[in-house]
Amino acid sequence: MSAAMNRIRREAMEQYGDAPSTAVEALAHVLKVFDDAPDDRLVIEATNGIYGQGVRTGLTSGDLRALAAKLAAEK
Numbered sequence: 850m851s852a853a854m855n856r857i858r859r860e861a862m863e864q865y866g867d868a869p870s871t872a873v874e875a876l877a878h879v880l881k882v883f884d885d886a887p888d889d890r891l892v893i894e895a896t897n898g899i900y901g902q903g904v905r906t907g908l909t910s911g912d913l914r915a916l917a918a919k920l921a922a923e924k
Contacts, residue, residue: 876917886910 850858865882869875883892888911895907 873920876913876920880910880913880917883910888914 865878869878879892883890886892888909890910891905891907892910892913893908894905897905900906
């Protein structure tokens, strides 16, 4: 691995922590990486155009934040 890649890897690990090992940790990791994404940003696209021209379904950043909050409240 090049020195530049080592630096990038080290900086990313310092900023985002260890690689997630569970689904809940993965969700928290994604939200941390995309912390500045607006709530209406479509993160996971399920369909595109199935329900009409230009209609996309899936999960937004706001949906993921709401799911994380619900999981945290259930602990």
